[in-house]
Amino acid sequence: MNKRRGNKRRGRAIAVTGLGAITPLGSGRQEVWQGFLSGRSGIGPVESFDTSAYNVHVGAEVKGFDPQPYFRRLESSAVGRASQLAVAAARQALDDADLEDADFEKDGLDPFRCGVAMGTTSGEPLEVEHFNDLRAVAGLAEYGGELMTRYPSHVIAAHIAAELGFAGPNTMIPAACAAGNYAMGHAFEVLSSGRADLMLAGGADAFSRITYTGFARLGAIAPDVCRPFDRQRQGMIPGEGAAVLVLEPLDRARARGAHIYALITGYGLSCDAHHMTAAHPEGSGAVRAMEEALRSSGRRADEVSYVSAHGTGTPTNDRLESRAVARVFGERSSVVPMSSVKSMIGHTMGAASAIEGLVCAMAVADDRIPPTINFQEPDPECAVDCVANQARSLDVQVAMSNAYAFGGNNASVIFEKPSAH
Amino acid sequence: MKRRVVITGVGALSVLGDDPSSIHRSLCEGRHGRRPLLGFELPSRTVSEAGQIAFEARRYLPQGNLRPLDRTGQLVTSAAQLALDDSGWDAERRREHPVGLTLGTMFGSVRTIAAFDQRALEAGPQYVKPFDFANSVINAAAGQTAIWHHLWGLNSTLTGGPTAGAQAMAYAADLISIGRASSVLAGGGDELCFESLFSADQAGLLAPGRGEGARPFDRQRSGMSLSEGAALLMLEEASGVAARGGRAYGEILGHATAFDPSRGTDRELGIEVLTRTLKQALEEAAIDPGEVTAISASALGSPRVDACEAQALDRVFGAELPPVSAVKGGLGESLGASAALQAVVILESWRQGRMPGVVGLEEHDDTLPLPRLSAEPFAVKVPGPVLLVAVGLDGNVGAMVLAPAT
Numbered sequence: 111m112n113k114r115r116g117n118k119r120r121g122r123a124i125a126v127t128g129l130g131a132i133t134p135l136g137s138g139r140q141e142v143w144q145g146f147l148s149g150r151s152g153i154g155p156v157e158s159f160d161t162s163a164y165n166v167h168v169g170a171e172v173k174g175f176d177p178q179p180y181f182r183r184l185e186s187s188a189v190g191r192a193s194q195l196a197v198a199a200a201r202q203a204l205d206d207a208d209l210e211d212a213d214f215e216k217d218g219l220d221p222f223r224c225g226v227a228m229g230t231t232s233g234e235p236l237e238v239e240h241f242n243d244l245r246a247v248a249g250l251a252e253y254g255g256e257l258m259t260r261y262p263s264h265v266i267a268a269h270i271a272a273e274l275g276f277a278g279p280n281t282m283i284p285a286a287c288a289a290g291n292y293a294m295g296h297a298f299e300v301l302s303s304g305r306a307d308l309m310l311a312g313g314a315d316a317f318s319r320i321t322y323t324g325f326a327r328l329g330a331i332a333p334d335v336c337r338p339f340d341r342q343r344q345g346m347i348p349g350e351g352a353a354v355l356v357l358e359p360l361d362r363a364r365a366r367g368a369h370i371y372a373l374i375t376g377y378g379l380s381c382d383a384h385h386m387t388a389a390h391p392e393g394s395g396a397v398r399a400m401e402e403a404l405r406s407s408g409r410r411a412d413e414v415s416y417v418s419a420h421g422t423g424t425p426t427n428d429r430l431e432s433r434a435v436a437r438v439f440g441e442r443s444s445v446v447p448m449s450s451v452k453s454m455i456g457h458t459m460g461a462a463s464a465i466e467g468l469v470c471a472m473a474v475a476d477d478r479i480p481p482t483i484n485f486q487e488p489d490p491e492c493a494v495d496c497v498a499n500q501a502r503s504l505d506v507q508v509a510m511s512n513a514y515a516f517g518g519n520n521a522s523v524i525f526e527k528p529s530a531h
Numbered sequence: 532m533k534r535r536v537v538i539t540g541v542g543a544l545s546v547l548g549d550d551p552s553s554i555h556r557s558l559c560e561g562r563h564g565r566r567p568l569l570g571f572e573l574p575s576r577t578v579s580e581a582g583q584i585a586f587e588a589r590r591y592l593p594q595g596n597l598r599p600l601d602r603t604g605q606l607v608t609s610a611a612q613l614a615l616d617d618s619g620w621d622a623e624r625r626r627e628h629p630v631g632l633t634l635g636t637m638f639g640s641v642r643t644i645a646a647f648d649q650r651a652l653e654a655g656p657q658y659v660k661p662f663d664f665a666n667s668v669i670n671a672a673a674g675q676t677a678i679w680h681h682l683w684g685l686n687s688t689l690t691g692g693p694t695a696g697a698q699a700m701a702y703a704a705d706l707i708s709i710g711r712a713s714s715v716l717a718g719g720g721d722e723l724c725f726e727s728l729f730s731a732d733q734a735g736l737l738a739p740g741r742g743e744g745a746r747p748f749d750r751q752r753s754g755m756s757l758s759e760g761a762a763l764l765m766l767e768e769a770s771g772v773a774a775r776g777g778r779a780y781g782e783i784l785g786h787a788t789a790f791d792p793s794r795g796t797d798r799e800l801g802i803e804v805l806t807r808t809l810k811q812a813l814e815e816a817a818i819d820p821g822e823v824t825a826i827s828a829s830a831l832g833s834p835r836v837d838a839c840e841a842q843a844l845d846r847v848f849g850a851e852l853p854p855v856s857a858v859k860g861g862l863g864e865s866l867g868a869s870a871a872l873q874a875v876v877i878l879e880s881w882r883q884g885r886m887p888g889v890v891g892l893e894e895h896d897d898t899l900p901l902p903r904l905s906a907e908p909f910a911v912k913v914p915g916p917v918l919l920v921a922v923g924l925d926g927n928v929g930a931m932v933l934a935p936a937t
Contacts, residue, residue, distance in 0.1 A: 164656050222789065222807055231668055233690075238641065241726070242648050250574060255734025257726050259925070262637050263669055264690040268926050272792045277804050280790035280927055281698060282690045284639065284669035292687060299705055305787075320648045323656040324664035381631075381686035383677040386599070386665035395683075406711075516665065517674025519686055 122302050122406075123373040123531045125363035126471045128207025128356030130199040130312075133465055134170040134349050134455045138202050142465070143472045145454070146480035147501040152455045153335065153347050159319045166331040170349030170456030171317045184273050190234030190260055193269040195352035195461070196314035200226075200270045203310060207356040207368060214275070218366065225278030225306045226267045227297040228354075229289020229313035230460035231515075233263025235320045266314050270354075278306045287420075287457065288513035289313045290353065290464030291521035295377035297357050307362055313464035314352035321459065322348050328387065330424050336457075338421035338450040338482050339428050339496040341489035346422040349456030353464035355471065360531060370528040372474035372509075376407025382518030389427065393434030395520045400438045400512065403522035409508055411439045414446060416479050416504060418466045418511040419496070421450025422457050427514070432492040435512075447504060449482040449497035463513035463521065470509035470525040479504050533708040535769035537779035537936055540618025542610040543762040543875045544720075545862050546582040549591075549613070554872075555879040558861045558887035559908040563744050565756055565863065571725040577739050578732050582758025582863035583723050595679065601666045602722040603640040603761075604675040610761035611676045611716055618765035619777055620714070622681070631684030631712045632673050632763075633703040635695030635719030636867035639669035639688075642724035672720060685712055693831070694788070695719050696762070696870035697921035697929035701786040703766050713768045718871030720761030727866075731757050736924070738832055745832030745864070747857040748841060748889055748904055750896040755831040758863025762871035779936035780878045784916065785815030786931040794926040795835055805843035805922060809930045813847070816916065816932035820848050823932075824915035825886055827873045828857040829922040831864045832891070838899060840922050845900035854909040855901065856880075860891020870921045874933060881914035881935050 130138065134152030135145035145152070155161075156169040177186040177194035180201040186194055204210055214221050237256050244250055259265075264282040271280050279300050285292040290313030297311035315321075325331050325348055332345035363370055380402065382395035389396070404411060420431055436443040451469055452458075458465060473479050478501055485498040509525040543549065546564025547557040557564075565580040572579070584606075588597050591609035600608060611632070615621070620630060647663040665671060670688040677686050685706065691698040696719030703717035721727075731737050738745050738754040745756040772779055789811075791797075791804040813820060826844060830837045844852060858876055865872060880886035885908045892906040914935040921929040 221792070222804070225790070232644075233669060235644070238645050238648055241730075242645060242652060245649075246652060250729070250733075253730070253733050255730040255732070255736070257641060257730035258734045258736065259730075261641070261730075262690060262692060263639075264637070264692050264695070264923075264927065265925070268790065268794065271790045272794055272926065275792045277790055277792055277800075279788045280691070281702075281788075284688050284690055286668045286670055296687075296702070299709070303705060303709070319651070320644060320667065323651045323659055324647070324661075324667060326656055327659050327661055327664060379685040379687070381674075381677050381683055383681050383683040383686075385678065386671065386674050387661070515670070516668045517670040517686065517688075518677060519670060519674070 123360045123375050124298050124301050125358050125360045125370045126355050126372045127358050127363050127368040127370055128203040129468045129471060130202025130206060131353035131465055131468050132172055132175060132195045132198050133351040134172055139206055146451050147478055149481050149483045149499060150454060158317050164326050166326055166333055168347055169317060170347055172350055189269050191236055191316035192234050192314045193266050196228060196266045197270055197273050199312060199352040199354040200310050203354040203356045219308060221275050222277045223307040224276040225280055225300060225309050226270045226276055227281045227293040227309055227311045228267040229283045229285055229293040230263050230266055231286045231315050232318055232321055234261050235318035236316055237261035239319060270310060285519045286515035286517055287459055288463055288515035288519045288521040289460040290467060291513045291523050294467055294523050295379060295521060298374055298377055301357060301359050309357045310354050311357055312354035313460040315350055315459035315461050317350035332423060335484045336423040336453050337484035338423040338453050339489060339492040339494055340485050341487040343423050343425060345424050347456035349458040351458040351461040351465060353461055353468050355467055372471040372525045373528055373531060375524050375526050376403050377523045378402025380520045384518055387516055389430045389514060393430045395518055396434035396514055397437045399520035399522045403524050407524040409524060412442060414508045414510050415506045416473050416509045417446055417448035418470050419448045419450040420512050420514045421452050423452060429491045432494050444493045445495055447479055447497050448494045449480055451480055453483045463511060466511045470511045473506045473509050474525050474527050477503060477506055534710060536704045536707045536766050536783045537769045537772055538764045538781045539767050539772055539777050539779050540614045540765035541875045542613025543872060544584060544606055544610050545760040545872055546584055546758050547862055551875050551879040555876055555883055558858050558890055559885060561890055561906055563861045565744050573729050573732055575732060578737050581723055581728055582756055584759055599662050600675050601640045601643045603720060604672045606722060606761035607634060607672040607720040608676045608679045610763045611680055614716055614763040614765050615680060625681050629684030630682045631686060631715035632677055632682050633687045633699040633715055633717045634673040635689050635699035637690060637692050637695055637721050638727060639671055640666060640722060641726045643667055645726050691927040692923035692925060693864055693866050693869050694921040694923045694927040694929045695867045697931060698788055701788055704783045707766055707768050713771050715766050716763045717766050718763035719867030721759055721866035721868060723757060723759035728757050744891055745860050746891045746893060747830030747832050747860050748837050748896060748899060749892050750894040752832045752834055752837060755833060756863040758865040760865035760868035760872060762868045762875055764871060764874055781933050781936050784932040784934050785812050787811035788929040791926045801839045802842045805839060805928050806846045808928050809843060809847045812930035812932050818916055821851050822916055823853050823918050825853050825917045826855045827877050827917055827919045828855050829920045830857040831859045836922055840920060841899040841901045855889060855904055856886045857889040858887055873919050877917045877933050880911050884911050886911050
């Protein structure tokens, strides 16, 4: 067929010019990326609430997080934890893009053309917990109504925009565990259609007893470590965090001399319409999302250098995901490197695919790919190269980030080297 | 080349009924849908009425197991049934072609989430119901609706507060116009529950007093009436509709969304953001303010938010301001459902030849630059472009231009 690589053949490409993340492994692009490459684990005993009534006790919490330095306009204590994590990641990302103070005039930006698209699974669930704790103990007479003012999930994107003075499109997409990819896909459209000049896109979730209880009840939480694609894998590990990517139209990014980590060149969304909490047995929705992402970026499966897996570590997810990847990649599915950073930071819910977006952008920029740690025994039902335990150097021309969620929401995003356009 | 996006069906569940013509008639008669609270009361007892629907999902979904769906899920799934029926998307066609769903909701179901957590607290974490956990994600209603009706196209939930429905319609319209989707149910829904109503009351957002409802743009306005509802519009790519012999009620000509980063604390900035948004939607629709035949205002009865909207409308239209309709004095603020319900009323107004006025308006507010507001319905002699406005409580704004199908 033809030599597609390097061809400046098609229009749509959005530049990734800044990366920020608060994760159980560390804070900021460099620390997080180095943490992933070194194969460290951010998983440990849950500290934010008492797990003695549960039969599992590990989680991936962000420890020692101080939101204060990231808040200049808003009061950090006036917003929920997911918003705090999100604002911090947004500030880091802007800083990383050399747009630190969002000095609109200096940067040639119009605040009305700067927007935010964020994803989440649970929004600000700690507000529900607070409400229930009050209801059970002190009573609600003095309750301030925060379920109306601080809880609804759109406040996460709103708090970022309020903190930064962004007046452009402001969208919150709670597509559960695929939400970060949904947010990036939406930001891609907003920028491609000329509705904005700069978008912050990502995801955020706070560690919550509600989420933990739910996954524990489903028997989905691993007792000790998360080992995606391993034959002995026992489940996922709930986590928290936030990641934000600065996205700009390629020509604008080049015009301002921005450092471009990677391009987003396409994405795909699909819905299983099958089951709320279980993936389709044939992975058909996942297949459609990957295929649409490839089609929209003008790439073929055999051009993909690296796949960032959803890879939760549950027996079912990893099996079905491997099957879906096999349907898209054919014989190459067992050799295309496909790792899951959830082995290191657990499943950070709405933040997960945003953090994995950072991983893909850095893999493209750095030509290195992070490992799947804790891998010991191959599973014949997961015939993939999961980049076991050690990071690897690789010429990453095209990276695909996959995410799947409750509600049957699937989303894939394609990242490429800037030289491709 | 962008593709045209038309509306081929609607489904609406509201406190004023479940079909567009009766909703429209009630609004034209100035009726409201508030009723004494059923199932719970508020500790303060200052608010004893709200917009609850006497809702039986079985009426709309005669077959199938309703147990996995919570109230929000049932409302949205029911509205989807009505919209699918109205647009002629039967089960066979849905098997052949992907239908997407983009749903705006403010809460998903905060009642489900709170109840799930409460049960874990009281009985222990091992006694929660897996069903409830599945519904505790905010995209649950969209997922449940997709499963129920086998909607295997794209599926997204957006939560822009009370503008979520407008955001969801805009999101769907864009994906259709660029060719990523051809048929998408778009709109929104939220249930009314103790947690949301109580919190709105404690936050001082509700119009107080027994029997008092929201009075949009009124001099005495003092807060909103919280309601529930669900409304979905079937949005389709225009040429496909003609090809299948379908009919369109209207067309989405353009839209815009934005955010007031001061979240209402900087009056001037709030007005400027909304003004720009309205202008941007008109620009995208390629029509001048003078061509707009009516406004469907967002006004919900809030002193601050309504004033901001009035000022922005004045800046865009000045002396050319067309007649203004505002339905939340009747329908209440139904959050995710609000903007889609406004759209349903606009479409019905074209059919009926009249549009509801500012429902609930009693006393003119001289401080607002809208001199000719009236509670009475106004005639729609020749259906033409209508500007739909959506303004949230904490910064989100949206606008959309709808026009009759040509």
